[in-house]
Amino acid sequence: MPSPKKVKKLNRAAAEAIFERFHEIEPEPKGELDYVNAFTLLVAVVLSAQATDAGVNKATKRLFELAPSPAAMVALGVDQITELIKTIGLYRGKAKNVFALSQMLIDLHGGEVPDNREALEALPGVGRKTANVVLNIYFKQPTIAVDTHLFRVGNRTGLAPGKTPLEVELALTKQVPERFMLHAHHWLILHGRYICKARKPECWRCPIREWCLFEPKTPLPGG
Known part of the structure; x- marks a missing residue:
């Protein structure tokens, strides 16, 4: 993963608001891999x-x-x-x-x-x-798995800036309210996969744009 540019870090109040919003939208996010055990x-x-x-x-x-x-x-x-x-x-x-x-x-x-x-x-x-x-x-432990999507979202939004996946993971463990830890990595991965995309984030439909530090925000297509 390339080292991200230095960005400002969101405060805890903004971080909590972000996860409150994710929870409102999808209280029980699921991974997209199929498995039986x-x-x-x-x-x-x-x-x-x-x-x-x-x-x-x-x-x-x-x-x-x-x-x-x-x-x-x-x-x-x-x-x-x-x-x-x-x-x-x-x-x-x-x-x-x-x-x-x-x-x-x-x-x-x-x-x-x-x-x-x-x-x-x-x-x-x-x-x-x-x-x-x-x-x-599977074991319902409050871990955070940092893939390319989560690494990008953590840095781009200011939620958990870090130069390595481990730095982002450790920063998130401090930023995510305990009650949201179990689902945090699912929310962030799905957000990065479908909205905060690598080439062109869809800021115009982002549910957490009011707290995100990424600039300039992308406009509505054709707008």
């Missing part, structure tokens, strides 16, 4: 790196029918996993990681997905962001 969620998130959720969902439909557990995934083998996910970017390396993490879950965790970051990050292909997604979505 903790294992398939973990695999889906690993596969989603540098790929769209829609593309991952298309590839994993058959994969998860055949292998909804670590044992079934290992039984498939690397070659068949590779064939099933070949429409996803970086599929060869991802297939090897999915096979390896499945075997490690069997060897070290009795075939279960661990519910702590350290154990998750020890798995092949799993970094801090992936671990945070699994902990948040």
Whole structure:
């Protein structure tokens, strides 16, 4: 991720107002990856790196029918996993990681997905962001997973300026009111994906524009 330009940081009152607004609009935001259990969620998130959720969902439909557990995934083998996910970017390396993490879950965790970051990050292909997604979505822990969308929104709005994903994550843990922590990363990711877009943010329809520090705001198309 490129280092962002230095921006002013929003105060806590503005940050709270932003999450109040997100909550009013969508009280229970959901992720867009399809999964059936903790294992398939973990695999889906690993596969989603540098790929769209829609593309991952298309590839994993058959994969998860055949292998909804670590044992079934290992039984498939690397070659068949590779064939099933070949429409996803970086599929060869991802297939090897999915096979390896499945075997490690069997060897070290009795075939279960661990519910702590350290154990998750020890798995092949799993970094801090992936671990945070699994902990948040499946285990309902108040973690914040910083992807490119959230990194952009945190910096562009002034909500959580930072030069690295970790800086943005740590800044957000201080900015987000505790009662909104569970859903914070979903709200921000979806906001970045559909409104605060990379090339041209749609400020004219942004629900948090009154607090956002981004300038100049983009006008209504054709307006």
